[in-house]
């Protein structure tokens with residue numbers, strides 16, 4: 001079940017996000033683990049127009065989260081939101097990522113956004129596949145744009161018109 005994230009979910013959000021920093025996952029350029037304090041501040045910014053959700057299963061266990069974020073501080077870009085979605089490593093490949101991304105698309109449409117954007121490392125095949133099947137298109141590929149643990153990576157910017 002997807003529901004709005006609360007401050008009680010912060011530790012689960014951090015736990016799931018930090019799993020994605022491990023070598024070989026290629027989910028994010030971040031290497032240093034996230035902290036609960038950083039996520040509390042993040043959640044404060046993820047209310048109302050830019051919501052965050054958690055995916056909860058039996059016994060109130062949180063196994064995923066997703067969010068819409070501001071894409072730019074400039075007000076002219078207020079119609080564009082950035083998507084993020086993360087699934088607990090023990091529950092990946094079962095359709096939950098796609099389900100959460102579809103929920104973000106539906107939510108963003110209801111909130112009146114016009115475009116969704118996301119940045120994906122090219123080697124993150126699962127993320128790229130799921131986004132493509134939900135109608136995201138590749139806008140640009142930045143060849144060897146970032147270096148993680150001594151290795152160059154291509155950065156792909158994807159977008160979807162709502």
Ligand SMILES: CC(C)(COP(=O)(O)OP(=O)(O)OC[C@H]1O[C@@H](n2cnc3c(N)ncnc32)[C@H](O)[C@@H]1OP(=O)(O)O)[C@@H](O)C(=O)NCCC(=O)NCCS
Nearest residue numbers: 020027086087092093094095096097098126127129130133
């Ligand atoms: C990326 C992520 C959110 C996808 O969620 P998921 O629940 O694991 O994936 P889903 O089961 O919804 O499948 C998504 C797509 O990947 C495909 N897929 C599933 N397992 C796969 C695998 N082992 N290898 C390649 N593709 C795979 C699915 O077929 C689906 O593609 P389709 O829509 O064309 O059928 C999740 O794996 C995750 O949290 N990864 C680490 C963090 C991350 O990369 N977040 C995204 C940052 S941009």
